[in-house]
Amino acid sequence: MSNEEKKLSPKQRSRRNFLGQSLTAAGAAIAAPSLLNSCQNKTADSASNDLVEGETMIRLKINGEFQKLNVEPRVTLLDALREQLGLTGSKKGCDHGxxxxxxxxxxxxxxxxxxxxxxxxxxxxxTTIEGLATEDNLHPVQMAFLDNDGFQCGYCTPGQICASVALLDEIKNGSVSYVTPDLTSPPELASLSETEIKERMSGNLCRCSAYNGIVAAVQQAAGQTPPSPAASIENQQVEEVS
Structure with missing residues (x-):
């Protein structure tokens, strides 16, 4: 204890210690974010260049561009896209398929x-949802979802759109489904029925229940004239009654 501090009363010394500790804590709080960022940057730099034990380097072609990643063998494609490449359009909903x-x-x-x-x-x-549009031009399926209100909260929409794009390619390639009446006569885009669309999109769930808009969007992208929203709801009610 310095001579100056000895001259102070115990109460004054306690107050001085308290103020000193507070200023030290405040300084640490201000400095901590910059120190943390510095550590994170060093970690990110080393992760991009150096393999750690258990990792392997892979080369993926995503949206037309090659990307090199250091991943553990157990890392899913979804986590690699979101956590390492920043392609967060693909959503993690159930994480169970x-x-x-x-x-x-x-x-x-x-x-x-x-x-x-x-x-x-x-x-x-x-190809992820980020790779469907070209510069300022949306993919026809993306435009169809906008035109027909094929979404509400939008969380499932990237998956719905990717599934719809693949669905249309399946039809072009002559793929049949469980509900195709004649397996020797695959459906064509111009005659793709609502039942076929619902069956082929059944693996994508929409908790907001924007299914009528999704079906209409697929119909529009297929070159058909989708029914009006009111007509779609009326048809659905008739199906439920029958």
Whole structure:
């Protein structure tokens, strides 16, 4: 204790200690974010360059561009997209392959990215919702969802749109479904029925129940004239009664 402090009363010394500790704590609080950011930046830099134990480097082609990632073998494609590449359009809903919010397109087929491992996707063409539009031009399916109110909260919409794009390609390639009346005569875009669309989109859930708009969006993207929203609701009520 200094001579100056000895001259102070115990109460004054306690007050001085309290103020000193408070200022020290305040200084630490101000400095902490910058120190934390510095540590995070160093961690990010080392993660991008150096493999840690248990990781392997993979090369994925996503939306037409190659990306190099260091991942553990157990990392899902969904987590790699969201956590390492910042492609957060693909949503994590159930993380069990039950809702379809994480749907992406791999080699022309729709895939639940939460159920496939990132290390399994090397040398494959991966398209996420971010890769459908070209510059300022939306994909026709994206425009159709806007035109027909194919969403409400929007959380499932990226998966719904990717699934719809893949659905249309499946029809073009002559794919049949469980409800196709004649398996020797695959449906065509111009004659794609509402029943076919609902069956083929059944793996994508919408908790807001914007299903009428989603079906209408697929019909528009297929080149058909979708029914008005009022007509769609009326048809649905007739089906439920019958």
């Amino acid at each position: 039950q809702c379809g919010a994480c749907t992406v397109i791999i080699d022309g087929e729709r895939v639940y990215s939460c159920l496939t491992l990132a290390v399994m996707q090397e040398d494959k063409e991966i």
